[in-house]
Amino acid sequence: MSDKLVLDGLLEAALYAEDLDAAEAFYAGVLGLEKITRVEDRHVFYRVGDMVLLIFNPLRTVTGSSSTQMPVPPHGAQGQGHLCFRASAPQIAAWAEALEADGHAIEADFHWPNGARSIYFRDPAGNSLEMAEPRLWFEA
Template sequence: MTSPIAAILETALYVDDLDAAERFYGGVLGLERISRAGDRHVFFRCGPGVLLIFNPDETIIPAPPDALPVPAHGARGPGHACFRLEGDDFAALLKRLADHDIAIESDFRWPNGARSVYFRDPAGNSLECAEGRLWGCDDEVCVPPPFNLSP
């Protein structure tokens, strides 16, 4: 059976300090800010998708009756997001991170040759930048790799 789901539209991470997150994702990583709502959230454009950064203390509060019917949600502790890079964009990423004293936790190649770089945001979220071929992605579709990604 084919799934009607075409792609991930948005990814959410949770942070305790939205100001630090906005500086990191907008300033260090260079993502375009879409909007910010006080101390509740800040949203960034990320290629064709959206990165949602939420304050869990705010998103756990149910919406008032006259607001959009988005259910309360949230998470605590570090999460993970992976951003897709093209092969020649790794040098620019590594320079940006070095210019902001962001430590690289890991930089390696998977069995299919795809490169991944891991680092942390100010809230401790694990961030990865990888080539799309890690998951067999081209511009429109991803196909699972023919190997086991488990350690």
């Protein structure tokens, strides 16, 4: 590959959940994400900062798109996925408190060797979600 080819960042990320009603209640209701669209029992999409979070029902996407206008290839995943949200230290503290108060257990809450804090919790489909300070990967 050419040294001149550079990616600007991620535009979208996908998780999979068979129960889209439960996913929607969690991502819109608990996390407060802005819903972009939902198509029946196939997918629900959310805006997260300058990215889009795609939640697909793997039972529906494994066959690919039936639309000739949008020929998306088949895709899907089995098991629990992982996604990390960017958050400041005060935001992480507030989220940890709010999630636990709402009955969502914090599975892990720790500081990495560089001092960045992360919390881990689950969505209704069992996906592992993390909130971490950007300095986990990038200098402050």
